Amino acid sequence: METKSETPRKTRQAVDPSYDTVICAGDVSFDVHRIIMCNCSPYFQALLCRHAGDKTCFTIPDVSAEAMEVIIDFAYSGSVSVTEDNVQELLIAADSLDILDIVEACNNFLEENLTPENCIGVRRLSISSPQVQHKAHFLLMNKFEEVVYSEEFLELSLQELTDILDSDELNVNEEKIVYEAVVRWIDHAPEQRNTHLPALLPKARLALCSKDDIKSLMSDPYLRKNTQCVKILKYALRLKHQLTNATPPMRFYSDLAARPRLPDAIIFAIGGWNTNNVTNIAEVYDVRADRWLDITDHQEKPRGYHGTVFHSGFIYCIGGFDGEPCNSVRKFDVKRQVWLEAAPMNYRRCYVSVALLDGYIYALGGRDKTHRLKTAERYRPETNQWSLIEPMHDIRSDAGCEAFNNKIYICGGFDGHIYHQSCEFYSLDFDQWTCISNMSTGRSGLRLVLYDNQIFALGGYDGNSYLRSVETYDPETDEWHKLPPMLTTRSHFGTAVINNKLFVMGGFNGIQTTTSVAYYDTKTNKWTRAGQMGTARSALSCCAVSNNSSLKQYTTSRDTLPQLEQV
Template identity: 70%
Template sequence: MARLRRAVDPLRDVVICAGDVGFNVHRIIMCNCSPYFEALFCRHAGDRTHFTIPDVSADMMQVIVDFAYSGSVSVTEENIQDLLIATDYLIVTDIVEACNNFLLEHLTPENCIGVRRFTISGPQAQHKAHFLLMNRFEEVVSSQEFLELSLQELSDILDSDDLNVDEEKTVYEAAVRWINHEPEQRTSHLPALLSKARLAMSSTDDIKTLMSDPYLTNNSQCVQILDDVLRLKRQLSDATPPRRFLSDLAARPRLPNAIIFATGGWSTDDVTNITEVYDVRADRWLDITDHQEKPRCHHGTVYHDGFIYCIGGYDGRECCNSVRKFDVERHVWLEAAPMNQDRCFVSVACLDGYIYALGGLYCLRTAERYRPEKNKWSLIEPMHVGRHDGGCAVFNKKVGGYDGNNYLKSVEAYDPQTDEWHEIPPMSTTRSNFGTVVINNKLFVMGGINDSDDISSVEYYDVKTNTWTAAGQMRTAGNGLSCCEVSNHPSLKQYTTSRDTLPQLEEV
């Protein structure tokens, strides 16, 4: 017979048994706690007062009973798995929700694989766990859970377009760590895992480094894979612009974890509302213009907490104080509170949860900041010097411009540690009034004007190689556009080029 965990109370009309413990409880209170108990008691109406609950421990039943009477529950790392299983089985939805909230709040690279596997966890927790796994993969690789993946699980992860790695050799290094955990059972899987790396997207130097790795050179299948990759890279380098990719997995770009969002500007002597996004890894621009949006140029653009804010600017008739925000998840434009002052050629930046708008035409000293959760702008202390068409950036770089006589392509870089400026290689194109964004540690410049011509070309500076490289052209030439980076957002896939539609490069 089950022992009672509390003294018998005549007002408590049923006993619930879990394990070897009985809980003397009120039937009506347990019915209010869960439809499971309501159905159980209704199904056995009458004089029956003892009910045995299978597959639930006494400790978990104690938590559930306490919750039924108090309305509160303590979820911990130690009890969450058993508690979620028990409460899902007994349909105690409030505790299930509390467990899923706990998972969301405590999700880390060390536990995301387990949460992703745990099918009882809610879809939100599983989705967030998958997103974290794919976007912080290099941290996940260091976890114990990573070493316990099955071959199929690891293959699916390495095979995914969603996997975010800066360098594809990371995929190989991850495979080696997994193999070395149980080398006798796993070494034979090296060629299959190596083939998941998109090595044709890597530098030739990185591939040659791999070709000198004894771990690979002692495996004839791996040597063949690397030889095939070098052949593909030669084909890619021989391709004429626009850059083309093979359908072969080794040359298929993964999805980006960041995009460039560019909007507005002057084009063919008129203000536009054109909006384009740049898929960095596929080197493609997509037009996502909403033709109901009003045109603007010389405005500021900044990304914050799921929204892209377009601030101030010139609408074709006058400077304006209006603010529009683009909901990245829902793909819609919304109105935000206007600024206190009209500003075009405005500088914008995010800091500590606020959006700042500084200066503007004509050399305004005033500045204000926006608090998103209150949808309100407030004036702040004015600057010492009036400014318009200034810049707010984290990269501490300045590019090109107009010196009053000539359009420039020269570039200088400032080193804050030495307090010195130094020249870096010039851009390939002279340009002024262009957009700049730092993304994946590369400085992108796009659009602009030189002489009397609007520009659609894009190029980027790589600090590692100290070189400028041409990137895919924008769909529309223009100057006075504004742009920003959008990164680590779960809805970025809708702003990328489908990998299945990328053109193929014919085999030779």
């Protein structure tokens, strides 16, 4: 007797005579209603209506039974269950069957669930939306040090790996990480990949490494036996020597071996006081190229002695002096490079102290036209409204302010008579201010900065002298500790933390406004000079913007950097 193999059949109910069509996918048949499937997508409408006669069984090529079951459930229920296991197959099937709602659901799922472990695969998925692909690419480039430890990284082709390592957008703290990534990739299949080492090694921009790092690579077992790799390392060492011994010393060239990658964070320095006038000058600092770029909008009103914070794509400039003490708030759209108006504060506040915490922007103290203030208020961007909070214990104008551990800390300042040593913090939970230990000296025009889980109080004026001293506050012990002083005295200067370094910019040094910039690194416990601003300013305000896909427009073109001389 001859046996027939029958295709398994799934039906929506055990018996339903109204079913008029069978759809086959993989090795499974599904009983469906023609009209329901026609309403699901233009693909089914064209397929089923074209064969509206006796034909009742339709085979859908290249779609699995599992994906088809989800699609049919969607046709009947209007909802779709997208999971990590089915998203890729479902997206491909929905795209081929022109089911736009499922395509959108899959893309939303991919976007919401992007991680360093899956971003390479999502980036490869050519039918995902441009927005998803862009976000996957951005994550790959900015979280590369995590991506390296994913399984997907090990499966990259040579061309894919080369394209990634060649990119200026690749974000690594140290170039030796690129070499370590190459080794990990080769180790996954050494017999097939060992020969690629001399081609991949130059993708690490070795002249940007320290001399010690380059020398240590020369003793690396992978490299020391390969004559081509040794030549590459010796060339990098000569190039490093040339950069160090240039007059003045240089950090990079436009050529690949010493070409800085694009930064993942930018410092914005806005407004200030330039010699005798308030200014609208705005500059951005590209930390990896050590260059400042002027982005001034000359239609924007000048402003100094104000505060800035970055939140949800906008830089908020709050209060300050624009010809007189003001309560106005302007916000800069980082992506579109345009200025917009926001709701004004309840009080005019020049010499204002500003901080961001839990989605709220806080404006504390300052001075109106006639009085120094101890009032405080906060702004909610979602409602564009300011509301008053409990006033501080002390009148504080020109104080330092920072958020840490769900508290707003404010230190120093001037009340018209006293240059305060006193400090206090605001608790969101209790809407109250609490006094803490005094700083070692009174400070007005200081800056308070959160760095390396400590609160830094820097510079300022004590009533007699302009300061370069630095002290840090430990909230756990309620104690202040001295640190190495800044390279120069500064008051009314800008600060920002990027690349694990604390930057100070501009200000007044007791004689004049300055363009000087320096940074402190807790690893070395030292201050180091950095590239100067284009315009000398005090009373400016600075903030850092990081992990933002719009930052490339604020960077120095790598092709305009100095060209390499023969080495």
